[in-house]
Amino acid sequence: MTKSSLLVQDARTAKRNRAETRFKAYGMAAIAVGLLMLVILLVTIIGRGTGAFQQTFVTLPVTLTEGKLDKKGNRDLADIKKVSTFGYAPLLKDAFEAKVAEAGIETALKSKAMAGLLSKDAAAELRNYVLANVDQIGDTVEFEFLASGRVDGYLKGRVTRESIANDKNINAAQLDLVDALVADGSIAKKFNLAFITGADASDARPEAAGMGVSMIGSLFMMLVVLALALPIGVAASIYLEEFAPKNWITDIIEVNISNLAAVPSIVFGILGLAVFINYMHLPNSAPLVGGLVLTLMTLPTIIISTRASLKSVPPSIRDAALGVGASKMQSVFHHVLPLAAPGILTGTIIGLAQALGETAPLLLIGMVGFIASNAPETLADGLMAPNSAMPAQIYEWAKRADPAFYERAWGGIIILLVFLITMNAIAVLLRRRFERRW
Amino acid sequence: MTSENNVTDTNVKIAARDVQVYYGDNHAIKDVNVDIEDKTVTAFIGPSGCGKSTFLRCINRMNDTIDVCRVTGDIRIDGEDIYDRAVDPVQLRAKVGMVFQKPNPFPKSIYDNVAYGPRIHGLSRNKAELDDIVERALRRGAIWDEVKDRLQAPGTGLSGGQQQRLCIARAVATEPEVLLMDEPCSALDPIATAQVEELIDELRQNYSVVIVTHSMQQAARVSQKTAFFHLGNLVEFGETDKIFTSPEDPRTESYITGRIG
Numbered sequence: 093m094t095k096s097s098l099l100v101q102d103a104r105t106a107k108r109n110r111a112e113t114r115f116k117a118y119g120m121a122a123i124a125v126g127l128l129m130l131v132i133l134l135v136t137i138i139g140r141g142t143g144a145f146q147q148t149f150v151t152l153p154v155t156l157t158e159g160k161l162d163k164k165g166n167r168d169l170a171d172i173k174k175v176s177t178f179g180y181a182p183l184l185k186d187a188f189e190a191k192v193a194e195a196g197i198e199t200a201l202k203s204k205a206m207a208g209l210l211s212k213d214a215a216a217e218l219r220n221y222v223l224a225n226v227d228q229i230g231d232t233v234e235f236e237f238l239a240s241g242r243v244d245g246y247l248k249g250r251v252t253r254e255s256i257a258n259d260k261n262i263n264a265a266q267l268d269l270v271d272a273l274v275a276d277g278s279i280a281k282k283f284n285l286a287f288i289t290g291a292d293a294s295d296a297r298p299e300a301a302g303m304g305v306s307m308i309g310s311l312f313m314m315l316v317v318l319a320l321a322l323p324i325g326v327a328a329s330i331y332l333e334e335f336a337p338k339n340w341i342t343d344i345i346e347v348n349i350s351n352l353a354a355v356p357s358i359v360f361g362i363l364g365l366a367v368f369i370n371y372m373h374l375p376n377s378a379p380l381v382g383g384l385v386l387t388l389m390t391l392p393t394i395i396i397s398t399r400a401s402l403k404s405v406p407p408s409i410r411d412a413a414l415g416v417g418a419s420k421m422q423s424v425f426h427h428v429l430p431l432a433a434p435g436i437l438t439g440t441i442i443g444l445a446q447a448l449g450e451t452a453p454l455l456l457i458g459m460v461g462f463i464a465s466n467a468p469e470t471l472a473d474g475l476m477a478p479n480s481a482m483p484a485q486i487y488e489w490a491k492r493a494d495p496a497f498y499e500r501a502w503g504g505i506i507i508l509l510v511f512l513i514t515m516n517a518i519a520v521l522l523r524r525r526f527e528r529r530w
Numbered sequence: 531m532t533s534e535n536n537v538t539d540t541n542v543k544i545a546a547r548d549v550q551v552y553y554g555d556n557h558a559i560k561d562v563n564v565d566i567e568d569k570t571v572t573a574f575i576g577p578s579g580c581g582k583s584t585f586l587r588c589i590n591r592m593n594d595t596i597d598v599c600r601v602t603g604d605i606r607i608d609g610e611d612i613y614d615r616a617v618d619p620v621q622l623r624a625k626v627g628m629v630f631q632k633p634n635p636f637p638k639s640i641y642d643n644v645a646y647g648p649r650i651h652g653l654s655r656n657k658a659e660l661d662d663i664v665e666r667a668l669r670r671g672a673i674w675d676e677v678k679d680r681l682q683a684p685g686t687g688l689s690g691g692q693q694q695r696l697c698i699a700r701a702v703a704t705e706p707e708v709l710l711m712d713e714p715c716s717a718l719d720p721i722a723t724a725q726v727e728e729l730i731d732e733l734r735q736n737y738s739v740v741i742v743t744h745s746m747q748q749a750a751r752v753s754q755k756t757a758f759f760h761l762g763n764l765v766e767f768g769e770t771d772k773i774f775t776s777p778e779d780p781r782t783e784s785y786i787t788g789r790i791g
Contacts, residue, residue: 094577337597338597357701406634408630408632408634409636409637410595411592411630411634412634412635412636412700413636413646414592414623414646415590415592415623415627415628415629415630415701416623416624416627416646416650416700416701416703416704417620417621417622417623417647417650417651417704418646418647418650419619419620419623422650426646426650427636431637490646501753520597
């Protein structure tokens with residue numbers, strides 16, 4: 093038998109090394125695929141969604157003609173209020189005609205078609221301004237009105253001269269005028285804060301729709317979830333983990349909690365509909381009900397993560413506390429809980445983030461498709477008044493016909509993701525900050 | 531009150547009669563009878579799994595925290611049955627301190643580690659008194675000189691031997707009458723072990739010390755009385771010198787000469 097040399101790799105070792113190299117390659121390939129998907133996801137979302145943060149505005153000086161707005165000339169607010177939004181339309185037409193004439197643009201369009209470039213929101217915006225500044229009637233004031241969704245789409249490249257062939261809302265002559273006004277500087281894209289702070293708008297006014305009110309809806313839901321799920325979840329876990337005897341009853345409870353965590357969220361939605369709305373008669377579409385449903389959904393997540401972090405506290409700490417004569421409760425609250433706190437916080441925040449992104453249960457309690465036009469004014473209002481939530485709002489926009497809403501759905505996803513990433517970052521930071529070694 | 535157990539020696543601190551311990555179906559301690567004296571170090575020796583730690587944990591009812599554990603028989607401290615229904619284990623543990631195998635300081639400051647027991651038992655009326663208690667305990671734990679300048683430093687930052695002496699200081703801070711030590715030196719290096727052993731000898735002046743150890747040399751060095759456990763039975767109990775020089779039971783002899791274990 094020949095003596096083997098350490099300098100020569102034998103066949104078995106070579107085979108094992110090849111297997112290891114192959115396995116590492118598979119692992120790296122898997123990670124590469126994952127990263128690629130993430131990049132595609134982010135590029136798509138950002139590419140399609142950033143448009144929603146910009147909006148096309150039309151700069152237009154409007155003469156607030158006294159003869160149209162305040163026929164009696166006494167600046168009596170009650171009388172001025174009698175002029176409806178409809179009564180302001182002629183002002184816009186005149187203003188547009190004057191502007192086009194002043195800029196020296198030649199067009200065959202009638203003034204009504206010119207004013208059609210403005211959002212249907214413009215007259216209402218003008219009226220609100222006049223009602224707030226009665227003393228300016230008779231003056232000429234420069235406004236920045238939202239352009240209509242089609243004009244906005246034209247500037248963003250979504251609407252083209254080919255695509256409007258069968259479009260009743262806009263025609264080629266109007267686009268010519270838009271081109272001229274863009275060259276003139278009167279029509280331009282600007283950052284649109286109203287998308288972040290504003291309310292949703294009806295089908296005809298995609299340009300005016302915003303996330304703000306549904307964000308407040310989500311905020312109130314999260315308050316409900318935090319106020320209920322954290323104390324209930326933590327109390328339940330502490331009892332189960334530290335005090336409850338280990339017998340078949342606690343075993344059943346344990347199994348059921350794990351199962352609840354895997355129940356599809358829409359089941360919680362229909363439960364909420366049956367119990368909170370049909371039986372308890374809480375209002376439809378209210379963030380309170382949404383919060384209750386999401387609490388049910390989040391509780392198992394919080395209980396499981398809290399129990400895991402309680403379990404990870406070494407038993408020697410409990411022994412030490414009991415050994416110096418601490419009661420069970422003192423050992424839990426003085427020693428175990430502070431050590432488990434970072435884990436509990438992390439679990440709670442991840443549970444909240446999950447709840448924040450949940451749409452399905454909200455479908456069944458009427459929070460999808462509701463258009464709240466105003467932000468709630470009081471805490472009670474915020475909880476009880478019908479509202480929407482961020483993911484529900486995104487879903488609502490995504491299913492509308494006008495492609496202008498589609499862009500807003502992507503924009504909404506960006507806002508939602510920013511919230512989720514922020515929450516997860518806070519979870520990571522808290523864990524880093526409070527993690528203690530022992 | 532103790533006459534029914536024929537305990538006449540007034541020096542007896544802990545008296546155990548017919549103690550049985552079951553872990554579920556497993557009979558871990560069988561018919562243990564032992565009298566542990568005050569101001570004495572008593573060592574429990576025996577092979578792994580012989581039940582010496584289990585019996586030790588019966589003395590301050592730490593076994594109560596294990597669901598499947600069942601204790602019958604009679605353990606009396608100063609003639610009072612500690613398994614009486616009127617006894618609150620929390621009160622008992624203030625009287626019977628314990629030091630564990632692995633040093634387990636709380637992840638708090640050195641000061642708070644020692645002050646925790648006195649705080650929860652209300653042993654001090656104000657900060658100055660508490661400071662005194664902490665200093666006295668740390669001195670008894672023979673660690674005062676090493677930590678007096680950094681009482682606010684975390685207890686977990688000390689070396690293993692210092693941590694164990696801190697745990698001893700923590701245990702004596704509540705003014706116990708009995709000190710139970712479950713292999714207190716098994717996680718320590720020889721130098722730290724020597725320090726702790728020296729400390730145990732000093733503690734004898736004030737407490738009844740019961741120490742479980744795997745090291746027969748340690749038992750011989752620190753204890754006056756030794757109990758040898760084997761398979762859940764208390765095989766032999768007597769003066770340490772006698773156990774190690776002329777044991778009566780052949781099992782004891784086999785163990786101390788290294789034939790079983």
